[in-house]
Amino acid sequence: MAVFGLLFLAFSSTLLLLLLHFNLNSAQTFIYPICSGVNYTTNSTYQTNLKLLLSSLANNNSPNNTRFFNNTVGRSSDRIYGLLQCRGDMDSEDCKKCARTATNESTTRCPSKTKAIIYYDECWLQYSNESLISRLQFDPTLYLYNENNVTDPNLFTPKLNDLLGSINDQAVSISPNRFATGEDNYTSSQKIYGLVQCTEDISRSDCDRCLRRSISEFPGCCDKRQGARVIKPSCNIRYELYDFYQSQTAAPPPQITSPPNTNTTRGNGRKSSKNVVLIVVPTVIAALVLLSIVAIFFCLRRNKKKFEIIENADEISTVESLQFNFATVEAATDNFSDDNKLGEGGFGAVYKGKLSEEREIAVKRLSRNSGQGLEEFKNEVLLLAKLQHRNLVRLLGFCIEGREKLLIYEFVPNASLDKFIFDPIKRTYLDWERRYKIIGGIARGLLYLHEDSRDRIIHRDLKASNILLDAEMNSKISDFGMARLFVLDQTQGTTSRIVGTYGYMSPEYAMHGHFSVKSDVFSFGVLVLEIITGQKNNSFDSERAEDLLCYVSMTAFSPLFPFLLNL
Incomplete structure (x- = not known):
């Protein structure tokens, strides 16, 4: 527990310096x-x-x-x-x-x-x-989505598509300012709310192209999510299951035949605490996480004989040696029945299965809209099959049948970490010793991915729902659908397609598309705070703060802080 003391000590000192430089209020x-x-x-x-x-x-x-x-x-x-x-x-x-x-x-x-x-x-x-x-720009594109899935995708998806198509037509054909909102009934008690907008300098045809492309990208980034945004320089689209825009229709602007002139604006903007999270907290958490990961990794390296790295247990020479028969997997999961469904994420649903030799497996049925090609899929399978470590979920094989793409993993009985730490009853089972054990296991898995495996792997989506717990509550990192492989001495990569889970992405990745081991380290720090507090970063509810990270920063100097140092 000394690691936690060191971690929070650095956090508080860094926070004090930052609070002296940033106003806690912001206008927008x-x-x-x-x-x-x-x-x-x-x-x-x-x-x-x-x-x-x-x-x-x-x-x-x-x-x-x-x-x-x-x-x-x-x-x-x-x-x-x-x-x-x-x-x-x-x-x-x-x-x-x-x-x-x-x-x-x-x-x-x-x-x-x-x-x-x-x-x-x-x-x-x-x-x-x-x-x-007056120039159409598709990239860079920013994707943001709600972690929670809708309860009935078969009902939700067609209604969402109809709604987005309708307001897209309004923005392009009717609205003078390339903007439209709308709503539709999802269930008898719930509605879907949508918003589309283009910058007013592009033509209506370009606006239509931009919005339609954005709509087509929803299945690949945010399929079945309760809310999501696709944001491009020339247009943006958003939908939610709550009313997030002004309900009163805004008056259209007058027609302008020449570029607008400049003038003076008056008035002070109302202030919000949300910018604390996005200005102060990312920097604070970066310092917090770096110190914690260094401390834990130092302890792990110093005591490396205390844990086992299982590598090259059996050398994989061809992708075909990992291939399962579709009929076998279908029978093992009882034709992918809902009774065997363990959960669903952005890349597809996961089912429990049992092979003829009574071996239990977990089968991830990838969404048909995942956008991953056949060769890319096989390369990913071969890569993951070579990653053998006690703190990584082991990939057993794969299956391809027509448009179906399946990943077969070892079955982990205690489901994911979020089912424990965010449940008011189950989290009582996680005393400090078990939580420390879980944190150490995640750190060991990351250390293997970043330093000890033959290939350096950046996970890019580390969060509580992607940490599984076995029968002894050992943590195992799962879901490598967004992972990236680094070659030789490569230390950083760049992408214009920013995907991930809001609240876990590091500032340099969210702002510039740069990802590295530091990106995973940042996500690990957020995860550590969730494990310690039992609170979810993205749905934290408090009168004092809108976000767990903001709450931790604001309460770092509370009377409870000395107690945390002694954990």
């Missing part, structure tokens, strides 16, 4: 920044032009209810293009507040970068040294 609901391009030089002409551009976007004198502003400042290589789009249901005052907040915070969120997209719930700001106005 910040989502993510995407920073790219090269660094510009301090006090350069480009920086001066950027300040002029941001000022013009923040201080505009466009007519009331105008929610789109753009401008271009400078010449030649120092020219900079910018636009700001407010959400269609925001009134004039709220739009001005978001414009003011976004322009004020942009250079802090993307310091010294020539390109940036800053997303808030109420608006989004974009600037670049390359022309972007």
Whole structure:
């Protein structure tokens, strides 16, 4: 338990320094920044032009209810293009507040970068040294989704598709500002709410292309989720099972025949504690997690003889040696009956099965919309089959039959960690000794993936639902559907497709698409806090904070803090 003391001591000291530099209040609901391009030089002409551009976007004198502003400042290589789009249901005052907040915070969120997209719930700001106005942009794309699945996907999916198609047609054909919302009945007591929007500078045909592509990407990223967003520079789509937009339809803006001029905006934005999570907490948690992982890994290396790494137990030479017959798996799971269904995630449902020799297995039936090709699937299977460690769920084989793709794993009887730590009754079984054992097992599994296996693997989706517990409550990392392989001495990768679970993604991955072992380390730190507190990061409910990470930061100096140091 000394690790926890060291962990929280570093956390509190780092937090104190950060709280001295950041105001706990913020005007708007910040989502993510995407920073790219090269660094510009301090006090350069480009920086001066950027300040002029941001000022013009923040201080505009466009007519009331105008929610789109753009401008271009400078010449030649120092020219900079910018636009700001407010959400269609925001009134004039709220739009001005978001414009003011976004322009004020942009250079802090993307310091010294020539390109940036800053997303808030109420608006989004974009600037670049390359022309972007009236230009359709599909990437980079940001995917966010609710961890919980709908109860009846067969009923939900068609209704969602109909709703999104309907409001897409409204935004493209009817709405003067490329914005539409709508709702439809999901069940007798529940509705689906949807929102679509394009930036007002692109044509209606380009808006239609952008929205339709976004809709087509929902099955691959967010299938069966209770809520999700696909956010692109030129358009965004969101749906939820609750009313998240202004119910009163906003008045359409007047027609503008030329680019809007600039003016002054007045008023102070209302403040929210949510930005604490997204500004202060990521930095705090990064320091917290780095210290905890180093401390635990140091202990593991020092005591390496105390645990076993099972590698090369049996060498796999071909993918075919792992292939199961579909009829065998179908019989083992009783034709994938609901009685054998263990759960469902973003990549597919998992079923319990029993082979003829009474060996129990877990079968993951991948979604047909997963987007993974046959060769990619086989390569992933071969990679995972070579990962043999007591703290990783072992892959036994796979099956391909027509459009069906199945992964067969060892059966782990105590299900996933989230079923224990977030259950008010079951979590009483997890005393501090068991929790420490679970944390140590996860750390050992990560150490193997990052350092001790033949290939360095970045998991990219480490969370409580992806940690399984065997009969002795040993933790096993599972679900490698988003894992990435690093070659030789590679230490970092980059992607423009940002996927993952909101609240667990590290800042450098969410902001820049950079992933490395540090990405898993950050997720591990969030997971450690959940195991310690028994509270879920993404659905934390408290009058003092909207998020577990924010709550921990705010209570670090409470009277309970000395008690935590002695755990």
